[in-house]
Amino acid sequence: MPQKNAPPAAVKARSERITSRSRNADWKKPPRRIERSECITCDSCLRSCPPEFGAIFDRGLDVIIVPELCSGCPACVLVCPVDCIYVDEDWSPTGGDLWALADLTAEGTP
Structure with a gap:
């Protein structure tokens, strides 16, 4: 679960972003994206994403970043x-199928 070891307030804020499906308006940096044609699906990025963001998901054949959860940190x-x-810079809102992955990691999810 991406929130492991995150402060409770950060876990709650992440869950709120998942519920609202929106990006934190205070984040000044644009989100990141993974170029699928270059990615080797090693999951290093997923393991390094700070738990308070938990923006990166492995979908089997590819690894994706949910821009609404990504603060743009490096x-x-x-x-x-x-x-x-x-x-x-030109990110698009995340579709429902990816939100289903994020919902599984939200606070209060069994």
Whole structure:
């Protein structure tokens, strides 16, 4: 579960972003995106994403970043062995299928 070891307030804030399906308006940096054609699905980025964001998910054949959960911090970029993570200035709202993954990791989910 992405929130492991995150402060309770951070877990609650992440759950609220999942519920509202919106990005924190105070975040100044744009979210990140993973270029699927370059990604080797090593999950280094997923493991390094701070638990209070928990923005990265492994969907089996690809790894994705939910932009509404991504603060734009460089934690994932710093560990990516193939440099396939970029700033996503023109990000689009996340579709329902990806929110289903995020819902599974929200606070209060069994």
